[in-house]
Amino acid sequence: MTDAKTFMQAPDERGRFGEFGGRFVPEALMPACLELEIAFKDAWSDPAFIEEYNTVLRQFAGRPTPVTPLLRLSEKLGINVYAKREDLAHTGSHKINNVVGQTLLTKRMGKTRVIAETGAGQHGVATATAAARLGLECTVYMGEVDTVRQSLNVFRMELLGATVVPVTSGSKTLKDAVNEAMREWVTCVSDTHYCLGSVMGPHPFPWMVREMQSIIGHESSRQLIELGVATPDFVVACVGGGSNAAGIFSGFANTSARLIGVEAAGGAAVKNGSPGVLHGMRSMLIQSEFGQIEEAHSISAGLDYPGIGPEHAYLADAGRAEYYPIGDEVVLDALQLLSELEGIIPALETAHAVAWITREAGKTIPKGSSVLLNLSGRGDKDVAQVRSLLRGE
Amino acid sequence: MKPLETKLRAVRDSGRKALVPYFMAGLTPDWTQHVEAAVHAGADAVEIGIPFSDPMMDGVVIQEAALTSLARGTNLDSICADLAKISVDVPLITMTYFNIFHHYGLERSIGKLTESGIEGAIVPDLSLEESGPWHEISNSYDLANIFLVAPSTNTERAKLLAQASEGFCYASARMAVTGKSSDEGDAAQVVAGIRAGSDIPTYVGIGITTPKQAKDASKIGDGVIVGSALVQLLIDGAGPGKIEEFITSFRLAID
Structure with missing residues (x-):
C-alpha cells in the first residue's frame, strides 16, 4: 500500500488508503464492521466463493x-x-456486480435481510434483484426527492419484492439515504447486512466494493x-x-x-x-x-x-x-x-x-x-x- | 484522573444516582437558561449537543433540533461563546460528531472546549480504533473522553472501551439511535460488560423517555441520560418552568 509504484492494493490494517478511509462508526456498528471484514477476507480467498460469484455474474448478470x-x-x-x-x-x-457479491456474502454470514441506500435507484434495483434471487428480505432507503425524479425505479424495486422507504431528513437525497440506512442498520445488525452501493463508508466497504467491481x-x-x-x-x-x-x-x-x-x-x-x-x-x-x-x-x-x-x-x-x-x-x-x-x-x-x-x-x-x-x-x-x-x- | 471523573465518582460515592439531561446547543436563543433550569432542578451533569448536519446516531427529534440550531446560524465559535454565559456548578459534557472537530482542528477544538468550561466529550462516530490522535491531545487538556458500549459489543471490546473511558462510560441501553423506545432494552448486559473492565461510573442512555424507564435504568447503572424526550419538549416551546418540572419528575423517579 505504501509502495508508491503499486496502486489499488488492499488498504492497511486500519482500512486506510494513505490518509483516507478508516472506520468512523458508532460502537453499535463496530462489531458488524469487524465481522464483515473477516467474512469478506475469508470469502474472497475461498475459491468456491469466487467460483459461485463468477458463475452468477455469467449466468444471471x-x-x-x-x-x-x-x-x-x-x-x-x-x-x-x-x-x-x-x-x-x-x-x-455496473451496480449488479457488487450486489451479487454482497448478497452471496450475506447468505454466507447467515443473515436473512439486506438494507441499502440508493440515489438514482440503480443500486436499489440491483439490490432488490439480487435479494430476490436469494430469497433475502430487502429494504431500500431513498431520498424523497429521488423517489420523485426516479419514480419508475421505485416501482421496479417494489415489483422485485423490496420495500422502499422515502427519506425525508436533510436534503432528501443520497447523503440522507445513507444516514438513514446506517441508523436502521444499528437496530437490526444481528440479522441484516447493509449492502452499501459504492466504494465508501467504513472499512471494509470501500475495499470490498472496489474488489467486487x-x-x-x-x-x-x-x-x-x-x-x-x-x-x-x-x-x-x-x-x-x-x-x-x-x-x-x-x-x-x-x-x-x-x-x-x-x-x-x-x-x-x-x-x-x-x-x-x-x-x-x-x-x-x-x-x-x-x-x-x-x-x-x-x-x-x-x-x-x-x-x-x-x-x-x-x-x-x-x-x-x-x-x-x-x-x-x-x-x-x-x-x-x-x-x-x-x-x-x-x-x-x-x-x-x-x-x-x-x-x-x-x-x-x-x-x-x-x-x-x-x-x-x-x-x-x-x-x-x-x-x-x-x-x- | 480527569477532573470530570473525580466529580462523577463523588456523586456516586454520595449514594446518589446521576441524572444527565441533554440539550441541543443553540436550539433557541435562551438555551443556556434551559441548562441552568435543569441544574436547578437536580441535574448532576449536562450533555451539550453541538449540531451537525448528518447526525448518524440520532433519531428524528435530535435531527430536527440540530437543523433548527444550524438554521439559526450557530457554530462551534458561537456555541462556545454561549457556554461561557452558563453559570452552574455541575460539569458540562459535549456530544457531537467527529467532523466538527476534525474540520476545526483537533487541538484548536479541545482548547476551545476546555476554555469554555467543557470537561468531557462524547463523540459517537469516533471509534476506539480511530480515537488515538484525539485522545492524545485531550490528555494534556483535562478533557475526559467518554465511549459508548452497545449491546452488540462483545466482552473483550466492552472491557477495552470501559478502560479507555474517562469521567463515565456510556451504556447504550438498546440497539437503536437516540429517541423514543418502548422495549425493555439490554442495559443490564451492557453495564455488566463495562463493570467487568472498570469501576468507572456507568450511565445508561438511548431511548430513556419516561421517569419509569429512568427509574429502571438507574437500578442498573450509576446514572441515566435523558435526551430526546427533553429536546422534544424544547422543540414544542417549553420554558424554564416546564424544564424544571420535567427534570424534577425524573429526579424523583431515580432517587
Whole structure:
C-alpha cells in the first residue's frame, strides 16, 4: 500500500488508503464492521466463493459485458473511444456486480435481510434483484426527492419484492439515504447486512466494493488487447461515490493509462472539498467553514453526493488519478450525442464522462489517443426526466 | 484522573444516582437558561449537543433540533461563546460528531472546549480504533473522553472501551439511535460488560423517555441520560418552568 509504484492494493490494517478511509462508526456498528471484514477476507480467498460469484455474474448478470468501439463518436472527436458496456449488465448498470457479491456474502454470514441506500435507484434495483434471487428480505432507503425524479425505479424495486422507504431528513437525497440506512442498520445488525452501493463508508466497504467491481477493469483490459489496444491512453468514468470508476481503474492502476474521474460540478468533492469524516470514512467532502456537510446538486441523482470514496481521495492526493467537474448544462448534450451517433442512450451519470471526453478531445486528450469510457449505466431510467428537460418543462 | 471523573465518582460515592439531561446547543436563543433550569432542578451533569448536519446516531427529534440550531446560524465559535454565559456548578459534557472537530482542528477544538468550561466529550462516530490522535491531545487538556458500549459489543471490546473511558462510560441501553423506545432494552448486559473492565461510573442512555424507564435504568447503572424526550419538549416551546418540572419528575423517579 505504501509502495508508491503499486496502486489499488488492499488498504492497511486500519482500512486506510494513505490518509483516507478508516472506520468512523458508532460502537453499535463496530462489531458488524469487524465481522464483515473477516467474512469478506475469508470469502474472497475461498475459491468456491469466487467460483459461485463468477458463475452468477455469467449466468444471471450477463457478464462479461462487451467493449464496443464507438466508431462515429471517435471519428467526430478525432480520438479512439471504446466503451465498456456496463449498461448491458442485468438491471442496466455496473451496480449488479457488487450486489451479487454482497448478497452471496450475506447468505454466507447467515443473515436473512439486506438494507441499502440508493440515489438514482440503480443500486436499489440491483439490490432488490439480487435479494430476490436469494430469497433475502430487502429494504431500500431513498431520498424523497429521488423517489420523485426516479419514480419508475421505485416501482421496479417494489415489483422485485423490496420495500422502499422515502427519506425525508436533510436534503432528501443520497447523503440522507445513507444516514438513514446506517441508523436502521444499528437496530437490526444481528440479522441484516447493509449492502452499501459504492466504494465508501467504513472499512471494509470501500475495499470490498472496489474488489467486487474490479471485474470491470479486468475484463476491459483483456478485451482491449483483443481489439489491438495494449494499454489505453485514458480511462474515463463518472464518479459519485466512485464504484464504477474504482472498478474500471482497478484494471489499469499500474499501467501508463491516465485515470480520469468525472464528478458532477455540484458535488465535486476533490476539486471543491476538503478532508472530513462522514458516513464512516475520512475522505474529501464538500463542507462549510464549520464542518457542516453541504448539499450536493446534480441533474443526476446518482452523482448527488457531497463526498467521494476514500480510495479516490487517495488516488487524487497521490497524483495517480485526476478528477474533473462537469456541469449539468453539458450533460444533456452529451447524452443526445451518444444516443444519436452510437445508438446508446447512457444514464445521466455516465453522460458526465461522455461530456468530459467530448469537451477535452483535442485538448487534454491529444488527437489519436485511445480512450476507454466506462459506460456505467443505461439511460432508460432517465428518459422521462430528459424529456421534461429537453421540452423546457 | 480527569477532573470530570473525580466529580462523577463523588456523586456516586454520595449514594446518589446521576441524572444527565441533554440539550441541543443553540436550539433557541435562551438555551443556556434551559441548562441552568435543569441544574436547578437536580441535574448532576449536562450533555451539550453541538449540531451537525448528518447526525448518524440520532433519531428524528435530535435531527430536527440540530437543523433548527444550524438554521439559526450557530457554530462551534458561537456555541462556545454561549457556554461561557452558563453559570452552574455541575460539569458540562459535549456530544457531537467527529467532523466538527476534525474540520476545526483537533487541538484548536479541545482548547476551545476546555476554555469554555467543557470537561468531557462524547463523540459517537469516533471509534476506539480511530480515537488515538484525539485522545492524545485531550490528555494534556483535562478533557475526559467518554465511549459508548452497545449491546452488540462483545466482552473483550466492552472491557477495552470501559478502560479507555474517562469521567463515565456510556451504556447504550438498546440497539437503536437516540429517541423514543418502548422495549425493555439490554442495559443490564451492557453495564455488566463495562463493570467487568472498570469501576468507572456507568450511565445508561438511548431511548430513556419516561421517569419509569429512568427509574429502571438507574437500578442498573450509576446514572441515566435523558435526551430526546427533553429536546422534544424544547422543540414544542417549553420554558424554564416546564424544564424544571420535567427534570424534577425524573429526579424523583431515580432517587
